[in-house]
Each structure stands twice: as structure tokens, then as C-alpha cells.
Amino acid sequence: MALQKTIENLQDLLDHIKKDLSKSQKGNKTASQRVRTNTIKLEKIAxxxxxxxxxxxLKLIKxxxxxxxxxxxxxxKATKIKK
Incomplete structure (x- = not known):
């Protein structure tokens, strides 16, 4: 359950970064700042x-x-019973 939530957080953050990157390429300085701070958050979530x-x-393997x-x-047990 926690893994699923983390995946959702990663996807949301990547969407935000993608949007801000396109704004940043157009010269929006605040979007550039958001990209930098969100990449730090991305590292932690990753x-x-x-x-x-x-x-x-490991749980699934176990x-x-x-x-x-x-x-x-x-x-x-079934083979022992038959004998």
C-alpha cells in the first residue's frame, strides 16, 4: 500500500516538473526555481x-x-499416507 502511494507521489511530482520545465524554457524564473526545488523532492521520493x-x-519472494x-x-504427506 505504501509503495502504491509513493508511485502516485512520483508521478504527480514528475508531472509538475514537466509543466514547470516547459515554462522555464520560455524564461519563467519562478518556474525554474520550482524545478530546482522539486528535483530535490524527487530525489528523496526516488x-x-x-x-x-x-x-x-523481498516480501513477494518470501x-x-x-x-x-x-x-x-x-x-x-500425501505420498506417506498412500504408502
Missing amino acids: KKYRKESIKNE EYRRDKRKKYLSKK
Whole structure:
């Protein structure tokens, strides 16, 4: 859930930066300042995204391994019962 919120924040911030960049190219100095400050925010959110995405990926791997182990153990029990 936190990862999804971080992704939304990244997308919103990138949209704002994109709009301000086009204004900045036309000579708008305040838009240039917003781009600079938003890129600092972008860096922080990107670090947060990397941390959360790795955590989420490890969680999914752990769940996959646990499910795979359960299936293996249930098959093993089934073969013992048949013998």
C-alpha cells in the first residue's frame, strides 16, 4: 500500500516538473526555481521508492517460497499416507 502511494507521489511530482520545465524554457524564473526545488523532492521520493520496492520484492519472494514449501510438504504427506 505504501509503495502504491509513493508511485502516485512520483508521478504527480514528475508531472509538475514537466509543466514547470516547459515554462522555464520560455524564461519563467519562478518556474525554474520550482524545478530546482522539486528535483530535490524527487530525489528523496526516488530513494523512498527504491527502499519500498526492494522491501516489497523481498516480501513477494518470501511468500512465493512459503507457498512452494507448503505445496511440497502437502505432496510429501500425501505420498506417506498412500504408502
